[in-house]
Amino acid sequence: MSEKIKNWLEVRIGLDELVRTHITEHRVPKNINVFNTLGTVTLVGYLIQVISGIFLLIYYIPHSEHAFRSVQNIMTKVPYGWLFRQMHVVGSNLMITAALLHLVTIFFMGNYKRPRELTWVGGVLMLMITLTFGLSGYLLPWTQLSYWATTVVTSIPTAFPVFGDFITRLLRGGDIVSGITLTRFFALHVAILPPFFLMLIMSHIALIRRIGLSATPFGRSDEEKRPLTEFRKKTHPDGHPYYPYLFQKQLLMVIGYGMVMFAIITFTPTFFFPEEATVPADAFKTPENIRPEWYFLAPYQMLKLIPNKFLGISVQIILIAVFILWPFLDRHQEKNIFKRPVLRSVFIFILISLIILMWWGKR
Amino acid sequence: MKRRSFLKVLLTVFGAASFASFAYPLVRYLAPPGGSAEDKKVVIAKKEIPAGQSRAVLYNDKQVIVINRPGKGFIALSKVCTHLGCLVEYEKDKNALSCPCHAGTYDLEGNVLSGPPPRPLPKIPLKVEGEQIIIG
Numbered sequence: 001m002s003e004k005i006k007n008w009l010e011v012r013i014g015l016d017e018l019v020r021t022h023i024t025e026h027r028v029p030k031n032i033n034v035f036n037t038l039g040t041v042t043l044v045g046y047l048i049q050v051i052s053g054i055f056l057l058i059y060y061i062p063h064s065e066h067a068f069r070s071v072q073n074i075m076t077k078v079p080y081g082w083l084f085r086q087m088h089v090v091g092s093n094l095m096i097t098a099a100l101l102h103l104v105t106i107f108f109m110g111n112y113k114r115p116r117e118l119t120w121v122g123g124v125l126m127l128m129i130t131l132t133f134g135l136s137g138y139l140l141p142w143t144q145l146s147y148w149a150t151t152v153v154t155s156i157p158t159a160f161p162v163f164g165d166f167i168t169r170l171l172r173g174g175d176i177v178s179g180i181t182l183t184r185f186f187a188l189h190v191a192i193l194p195p196f197f198l199m200l201i202m203s204h205i206a207l208i209r210r211i212g213l214s215a216t217p218f219g220r221s222d223e224e225k226r227p228l229t230e231f232r233k234k235t236h237p238d239g240h241p242y243y244p245y246l247f248q249k250q251l252l253m254v255i256g257y258g259m260v261m262f263a264i265i266t267f268t269p270t271f272f273f274p275e276e277a278t279v280p281a282d283a284f285k286t287p288e289n290i291r292p293e294w295y296f297l298a299p300y301q302m303l304k305l306i307p308n309k310f311l312g313i314s315v316q317i318i319l320i321a322v323f324i325l326w327p328f329l330d331r332h333q334e335k336n337i338f339k340r341p342v343l344r345s346v347f348i349f350i351l352i353s354l355i356i357l358m359w360w361g362k363r
Numbered sequence: 364m365k366r367r368s369f370l371k372v373l374l375t376v377f378g379a380a381s382f383a384s385f386a387y388p389l390v391r392y393l394a395p396p397g398g399s400a401e402d403k404k405v406v407i408a409k410k411e412i413p414a415g416q417s418r419a420v421l422y423n424d425k426q427v428i429v430i431n432r433p434g435k436g437f438i439a440l441s442k443v444c445t446h447l448g449c450l451v452e453y454e455k456d457k458n459a460l461s462c463p464c465h466a467g468t469y470d471l472e473g474n475v476l477s478g479p480p481p482r483p484l485p486k487i488p489l490k491v492e493g494e495q496i497i498i499g
Contacts, residue, residue: 148449152464155448159481166394173395175424176443180395284419284426286450286463304465309446309481 027239028246029215035109036213036246037253038102043201044254045095048261049133052088053190060140062186064179067142068280086265089272092134094261096295099127107326107347110335111214114228117327119207124324126200129193134293136189139182145274147281149292150185151177152300159313176283212236291361298354301361404499409491412437417453422498426450427487428460429496432471439487439498440473446480460484 009015028036059078061070074081103123106112112120139150154177157167173180212234226232240246264271276287292300299316306312322329330343337344364372405422407429412418417430419442426442430453440460442450449464459476460469467478474483490497 148464151449152447155446158448169395170393176426176448284450286452288463290449290464303447304479307479309479312479 023243023247024241026242027236028213028242029236029239031216032213032240032246032249033216034249034253035101035105036216037250038098038105039204039208040250041253041257042095042098042102045091045098045257046197046201048087048091049095050194052084052091055084056088057190062140062183064142064182064281067140067182071141083265086269087261088137090261090264092137093272093294094257094264096130096134098257099130100295103127104351108337109214109216110337111216112327113330113335114327115211115231116207116214119204119211120327121324122200122204122207126197126204128320129197129200131295133189133193133197134295136185136193138293139177139185140189141277142182142281143277144279144281144285144287145276145290147177147283148276148286148290149296150181151286152290152292153296154181156313159310178283294358294362297361298357301357304361402499404497407496407498409437409494409496412496415455419450420498422487427498428453429489429498430471435471437489437491437496438471438473439489440469440484441487443484444480445475445482445484446478451484 006015056074059070059074059081061067071085074085076082106120106123135150135153139146154168154171157171158164160167169175171181171184172178173184210233213236214234215236274291276290279287291297302316303309303312306315332340332343334340337347403423405420405427407418407420412429412431414431414433417428420427420429422439427439428442428451429437429439431437444451444462444464444467446462446465446467449462451460451462451467451469454461457468458471460471460473461467462478462480465479467480468476469480469484470476472483473486475481487498
């Protein structure tokens with residue numbers, strides 16, 4: 001039976017050739033490591049978010065008078081509703097962790113360098129959209145935490161003259177965060193962001209396939225130093241076949257991702273639910289010690305430390321712009337960060353600064 | 364001008380016009396409607412706010428704090444911190460208003476004392492008539 005289906009497909013779409021060219025005979029560098037699987041892990045994380053999100057949509061009510069109750073019902077009354085909500089909440093945090101690790105390792109291995117500038121820019125834009133997913137999804141349970149975190153973030157544009165107030169009102173749908181903001185963020189979360197994200201994922205994967213995987217700089221010599229005068233796809237004729245060599249690594253990491261997710265859901269189910277996340281939104285009371293999600297703690301703390309609001313937000317926008325455009329700013333030919341002491345020091349300094357800011361913001 | 368160039372110009376003009384004719388309604392659609400011009404006054408009894416106490420009220424859909432300052436009388440200020448929009452709270456022992464988000468503090472006139480707020484809290488018109496406080 002399976003042979004018949006295989007033959008049926010073979011004569012129509014050339015299945016054998018497809019499998020051969022893209023899987024069994026597709027070569028990857030010999031020195032490829034587990035860090036090269038983080039993109040796949042992030043992609044699987046995104047798929048988990050899509051599936052669990054669709055299940056949540058069945059019971060969630062995007063209305064300020066019903067949103068909190070509907071989420072509580074999902075958690076307490078709908079059979080296994082807690083499981084899908086936990087998968088969505090824990091999954092969002094893990095997905096952002098995987099995306100950040102992916103970017104950090106790509107940066108560390110110098111794989112953003114030419115000819116992969118566009119792959120890097122697309123990846124950073126996807127991270128931005130992922131964070132916007134996190135932000136827009138954060139408001140939907142309509143809790144004290146989500147309400148005030150959204151108030152703070154939507155106030156940020158007011159630092160800019162002329163258009164600032166208009167952008168804030170546009171985001172909120174009025175002067176304050178209200179039911180209109182909830183429906184706007186709901187539309188953003190489930191309908192506006194996903195197609196953009198999907199397009200970026202497709203172009204990201206297409207670029208990786210088109211340009212070819214970059215070997216890490218730690219083992220073999222890299223070819224990126226050649227003059228860039230014509231397009232040349234990087235192939236690895238002496239490399240390992242994608243299947244089973246890299247595929248097994250990817251599978252192992254995806255299983256690890258799932259294990260971490262279910263370990264958190266099972267053993268620390270309240271890990272991502274501080275007290276304010278269980279209290280319905282109150283537009284008349286800002287809770288004490290309000291903090292955003294961990295991935296916004298560093299910019300949040302920076303806003304505390306820089307006394308001028310315009311300056312604080314401008315500094316962050318400049319840092320994001322530098323991050324996105326880094327491949328165009330770093331023109332050094334050397335890919336190996338161990339041979340670049342200045343860049344290595346800056347990289348470590350930024351990482352430590354971010355960790356300190358996060359820890360400080362959490363206190 | 365060659366026919367091909369003319370068609371290119373025409374296509375650009377029509378394309379831009381089509382985009383603008385769609386973009387304008389889209390911006391108008393997404394932009395929130397303007398606030399109601401009607402000024403709805405809020406009236407509170409004086410006895411509801413003893414000296415050294417405050418009360419939050421909603422005035423024209425905006426959060427306002429009315430404070431009975433010991434020895435100085437009533438004042439109404441916007442409750443929304445000018446930094447990032449959290450709600451300030453009156454702290455009697457410090458004789459100040461403080462924001463729980465980024466620790467900005469204001470005096471009881473709404474002026475910034477410390478922290479990152481860029482502007483004072485806007486004052487809201489208030490008058491006392493007999494036993495009533497009228498906001499607006």
